Amino acid sequence: MITLAVFDMAGTTIDDGGAVYRALEDAVTETGVAVAPADLQEWMGTEKRAAITALIGLGGGDATVPGLVEATFDRFREILAERYAAAPPTPIPGVTEAITELRANGVRVALTTGFSRDVASGILTELGWHVDDSSVAGAAPTLAIDALVCGDEVAAGRPAPHMIHRAMERTGTIDVAEVLVAGDTAVDVLAGAHSGAAHSIGVLTGKLDRAEFPAAATAVLASVAQVPAYLAAGELA
Template identity: 70%
Template sequence: MITLAVFDMAGTTIDDGGAVYEALRRAVEETGVSVSPADLQNWMGTEKRAAITALIELGGGDPSPAGTVDAAFERFRAILDELYAETPPTPLPGIPAAIAALRAAGTKVALTTGFSVDVAEQILEGLGWVLSDPDDSAPNRAVRIDALVCGDEVASGRPAPYMIHRAMELTGTPDVSEVLVAGDTLVDVQAGARSGAAITIGVLSGKLSRDAFAGQPYSALLDSVAEVPDYLATSTA
């Protein structure tokens, strides 16, 4: 039985209009290098300081001078704030209902992200999503999740499995055979496989096509996380 579902945020559960992609590109290019779309896509879903460092190097720049990566990261956050102010993130279609259905069936739901804690919490606050707490005063209609794990809370972000294992720790899930992982990037499914999760799902709600997932270690490809409750109902029946 799956008792914990671990989902990525932007592109998987949340529609950010491509703001993360754009903010990351602009922040890195402001350091004086160019960023190829392929390299940018490969580093989507990873911890953002690590992504900035890699993209500067791939563009022929040098990220080693003191303050270079930190300055680019602050620009990333500032640009992202501007883009989110113009077009606030929204839940992808069917996601709130899917999260509610999973939790009603006894499956806890955790979100993982390459964002820093402050950025992720700001997004959730804007959406009206809350960490589950039986004593809180959030309205019953609010989307509730059981844990949030960010890239700056673990030793290494995706494709390392640490965020998934941290989500297990926070939700009291001791066995990876009870874990499902889903995300819209290659590093999402790679992290899921490395974690030992029973089920790793690639979803097509982000920028990647079905062909882009070829050869990746997924259990299934779905159009959206909204399909996960039905997938579990049929695959475990």
């Protein structure tokens, strides 16, 4: 029985029009290196300072230059804020309803992200989403979740399993056999597999095609919106 669902944010539960991809690419390019599309895809979903470090190196730059990674990270946040101001992120169709249904059926829902806490919290505030044990300033919340875990809160981001395990800790979940993980990138799926979760699902709301997900994926669904039906079908099987 699944008692915890752990979902990625951008591209999985939230549609940002690819703003994270472009902001990361632009920030790294501004350091004077080129960013290959394959490298960008490989590092999407990871903690953003780690991604910046890797992409600078892959582009032939020197990420060990004092202050370069942090300055690039700050620039990434600036560009992302500008893009979000111009085109605010929105929930992926059906996801709000799916999360509400899961929680109504006793499944806790946690979000994980490679964003820092301040960026992720700001996105949730804009959406009117909130963590169930905290308050959100501004408009009345439209959706509650049970936990938020960010890339700057663990020793290593995806594909390491630490954010998933931290989500378990924050929701009081003790058995990985009761955990379902879903995300739109390869590292989302690998993190789920590394965590020992019962299900590590790829979703097609990001940039990957079905065949591009790693073999570790226990299923590939069109969207997180299909997760309640997926679980129901499993229980009936």
